[in-house]
Amino acid sequence: MIAIELAYWQEAILKLLLGFAIVLPPAGITVYLYLFKMVSFMQSRLGPMEAGPYGSLQLVAEIGKWAQKEDIFPTKADRFVYAAAPFVVLISTFLLVLVVPFGPDLAIIGGENGVDTGIFFALAVSSISVIGILMAGWASASKYSLLGGLRAAGQLIAYELPLVLAVVGVVIQAGTLSMQGIVSAQYEGEIFGFGGFGNPYFLTQFVGFMIFLISVQAELAQAPFDMPVAESELVTGYMTEYSGMRFLLFFIGEFATANVFAFIAATLFLGGWAVPPFLVDMIPGLEIDSWAFNLIGPAVMIVKMLLLTFVVYWVRFTFPRFREDQLQRFAWKVLIPISLVNIAVTGLLKVVF
Amino acid sequence: MTAVNDREQLAYIASQAADARVNLELEAEGMTLNIGPQHPATHGTLRIVLELDGEQVIKADPVMGYMHRGYEKLVEVRTYPQVTTLINRIDWLSGFANEVPFILAAEKLMEIEAPERAKHIRTLLFEMSRIANVTLFLGDMAVQLGAVSPVFYAFRDREYVLNQIEAVTGGRFHPNFDRIGGLKDDLPAGWIEDTKVAIQKIYDFCDEMEDLLVGNEIFQARTRGIGIIPADVALSYGLSGANARASGIDWDLRRDSDVGQGGGLAYDKVDFKVWTHPDGDSFARYWVRLQETREACSIVEQLLDTIPSGPIMAKVPRIIKVAEGEAYVATENPLGEMGYYVISQGGLEPFRVKIRSASFSNMSITPWLLQGTYVPDVITILASLYFILGDIDR
Numbered sequence: 188m189i190a191i192e193l194a195y196w197q198e199a200i201l202k203l204l205l206g207f208a209i210v211l212p213p214a215g216i217t218v219y220l221y222l223f224k225m226v227s228f229m230q231s232r233l234g235p236m237e238a239g240p241y242g243s244l245q246l247v248a249e250i251g252k253w254a255q256k257e258d259i260f261p262t263k264a265d266r267f268v269y270a271a272a273p274f275v276v277l278i279s280t281f282l283l284v285l286v287v288p289f290g291p292d293l294a295i296i297g298g299e300n301g302v303d304t305g306i307f308f309a310l311a312v313s314s315i316s317v318i319g320i321l322m323a324g325w326a327s328a329s330k331y332s333l334l335g336g337l338r339a340a341g342q343l344i345a346y347e348l349p350l351v352l353a354v355v356g357v358v359i360q361a362g363t364l365s366m367q368g369i370v371s372a373q374y375e376g377e378i379f380g381f382g383g384f385g386n387p388y389f390l391t392q393f394v395g396f397m398i399f400l401i402s403v404q405a406e407l408a409q410a411p412f413d414m415p416v417a418e419s420e421l422v423t424g425y426m427t428e429y430s431g432m433r434f435l436l437f438f439i440g441e442f443a444t445a446n447v448f449a450f451i452a453a454t455l456f457l458g459g460w461a462v463p464p465f466l467v468d469m470i471p472g473l474e475i476d477s478w479a480f481n482l483i484g485p486a487v488m489i490v491k492m493l494l495l496t497f498v499v500y501w502v503r504f505t506f507p508r509f510r511e512d513q514l515q516r517f518a519w520k521v522l523i524p525i526s527l528v529n530i531a532v533t534g535l536l537k538v539v540f
Numbered sequence: 541m542t543a544v545n546d547r548e549q550l551a552y553i554a555s556q557a558a559d560a561r562v563n564l565e566l567e568a569e570g571m572t573l574n575i576g577p578q579h580p581a582t583h584g585t586l587r588i589v590l591e592l593d594g595e596q597v598i599k600a601d602p603v604m605g606y607m608h609r610g611y612e613k614l615v616e617v618r619t620y621p622q623v624t625t626l627i628n629r630i631d632w633l634s635g636f637a638n639e640v641p642f643i644l645a646a647e648k649l650m651e652i653e654a655p656e657r658a659k660h661i662r663t664l665l666f667e668m669s670r671i672a673n674v675t676l677f678l679g680d681m682a683v684q685l686g687a688v689s690p691v692f693y694a695f696r697d698r699e700y701v702l703n704q705i706e707a708v709t710g711g712r713f714h715p716n717f718d719r720i721g722g723l724k725d726d727l728p729a730g731w732i733e734d735t736k737v738a739i740q741k742i743y744d745f746c747d748e749m750e751d752l753l754v755g756n757e758i759f760q761a762r763t764r765g766i767g768i769i770p771a772d773v774a775l776s777y778g779l780s781g782a783n784a785r786a787s788g789i790d791w792d793l794r795r796d797s798d799v800g801q802g803g804g805l806a807y808d809k810v811d812f813k814v815w816t817h818p819d820g821d822s823f824a825r826y827w828v829r830l831q832e833t834r835e836a837c838s839i840v841e842q843l844l845d846t847i848p849s850g851p852i853m854a855k856v857p858r859i860i861k862v863a864e865g866e867a868y869v870a871t872e873n874p875l876g877e878m879g880y881y882v883i884s885q886g887g888l889e890p891f892r893v894k895i896r897s898a899s900f901s902n903m904s905i906t907p908w909l910l911q912g913t914y915v916p917d918v919i920t921i922l923a924s925l926y927f928i929l930g931d932i933d934r
Contacts, residue, residue: 229689230688230689231692231693232692334573334595414916420575420916420918422579505687507686507756507758507762508685509761509762510917511595511916513758
């Protein structure tokens with residue numbers, strides 16, 4: 188443990204910087220790795236090659252391009268709401284990351300005086316982005332934006348339910364709402380008496396894991412659930428009228444939220460920042476709560492996040508999109524019943540074993 | 541008894557009227573949504589004015605003419621050999637196929653017949669431009685449905701065919717290769733083998749699309765039962781080509797016209813099937829075009845093996861003057877029936893040319909077809925009808 192006493196404001200600034208560090212660089216990594224490169228290889232092209240080695244600085248160039256663009260306000264737009272909407276969307280991303288643990292002591296709000304109901308908090312604040320999207324859709328004074336905003340609101344609210352219900356199974360199994368608690372429950376868990384791998388919940392909760400991934404895909408409005416931004420019919424939905432930095436904020440919001448959800452999924456289902464116990468046992472002197480894991484943890488999390496976001500982008504660039512009625516039907520008639528059954532079965536097994 | 545009945549009836553009428561008033565007050569004003577002229581879905585400048593109730597279309601009104609280039613007038617001041625330069629820009633994805641019906645109409649008026657070899661290679665290039673055109677549709681339909689990757693495969697594999705067309709004609713899109721009485725040039729050496737390789741790529745592409753899209757549940761959910769055109773409606777709106785065949789109308793000018801059967805194109809030399817589908821929905825239109833691409837590949841393969849020897853050009857006067865008269869020649873182009881009605885007064889230029897392009901007629905069904913559909917389906921229906929803006933506006 189580092190024993191430095193910091194004043195409250197110093198700690199607050201450090202935590203703010205930490206928040207940016209957790210959200211922005213991984214977003215840059217996934218955008219370059221997956222959105223630029225992997226998708227290009229999928230589509231038999233090279234992707235950006237000029238800016239930096241293998242186009243690795245393309246994102247920097249893009250940000251420079253966006254920063255130079257005019258910040259256009261439509262004439263009939265509700266100026267304040269229109270200006271505020273991207274920030275509201277982004278706020279939900281930053282609030283989400285607050286409770287995600289990256290090491291035994293490494294969470295923006297965590298540790299001993301952290302929130303005991305971390306996952307509950309995360310699921311609650313994830314819905315704030317709906318407000319931002321509705322604000323953007325309404326305030327743009329554009330028909331495409333309005334249709335996109337309303338579609339987004341309907342969809343995000345519908346998929347919030349399976350998302351929450353999928354997590355309930357994990358919570359029952361771990362017996363805690365705290366993210367840190369869920370990580371240690373997976374680390375200490377055993378599969379039929381064998382504890383070498385711990386008990387990552389994607390094995391026992393694979394139904395919940397699948398539902399969680401599908402709902403996240405829908406929450407992020409990625410294909411096949413990208414009706415709100417359906418570029419072939421609604422141009423880009425609620426983002427249609429935005430330009431310059433405000434569009435960039437939406438862009439960051441979209442991809443950073445994908446990462447943060449992947450972080451959360453990694454924590455809930457893949458064992459979080461911890462590595463399987465047999466790996467820890469291989470290195471003498473290393474314990475799961477030793478300080479070294481504050482350095483190893485973030486790297487482990489990023490690897491797990493990259494695995495999960497790979498699936499997100501892979502699906503996104505493969506499938507055609509659902510119509511709204513079809514995706515609502517899918518949420519209410521397929522996902523929610525399955526997740527309810529999953530909860531019942533999990534509860535039953537919890538009592539039996 | 542009657543009085544009671546009357547009173548009941550009056551009460552009923554009154555309550556109905558009251559309901560109607562409430563509904564009138566609650567009725568939201570419909571929204572008018574302009575799709576186009578600048579819109580990602582209308583690859584070109586088509587504008588469709590939709591009157592919406594929520595997301596349901598009450599009325600759809602296509603507005604055409606943003607890309608009108610006046611070809612029918614322009615060709616009147618050009619000599620017959622010059623006309624092909626212009627008209628292969630009508631359906632810009634299959635340039636060569638546009639030239640053929642016009643040249644055939646001129647040949648008919650001049651009573652010239654192209655040599656067998658010319659007819660054969662003409663058919664070959666005609667089918668290859670069909671492949672180049674429809675391949676893009678097979679990928680583009682996926683984009684309109686939200687799957688972005690297939691269109692890149694379409695662009696990639698179409699290039700093999702375009703390369704072969706370029707190797708013969710010198711132009712990828714606008715060959716300007718067909719001549720009255722034959723063709724400009726013969727095939728280059730080694731071309732037949734290269735083309736067989738290219739055709740194999742298209743076969744593979746069709747299989748890939750079948751795996752990626754046709755079997756996909758979401759694709760089927762978005763296209764099956766959407767935008768159904770019954771056969772009689774298709775006929776009454778003058779639909780042609782794959783759109784008509786997808787509604788179960790077994791009609792193909794390659795097989796059913798004299799021009800196709802040896803009158804200018806050598807379809808009598810090959811064995812091919814005209815695919816139809818009984819459903820008439822978006823899925824049927826996609827499926828029929830997929831099968832037609834395969835059929836076109838098989839036609840090209842058969843033609844490649846049976847090219848007759850002989851001259852490539854008939855005996856044609858140096859200065860082409862077309863005899864007085866009128867002729868209408870239509871062929872089965874990638875988008876449907878394309879015909880030219882040529883009136884000649886014996887001069888160097890045509891007196892009047894009426895171009896019957898397939899997309900224009902196919903487009904005319906949209907007000908009927910889009911009524912009552914939802915906005916997301918509007919896009920897929922338009923995509924499955926497959927029009928090209930140059931072919932609508934000329």
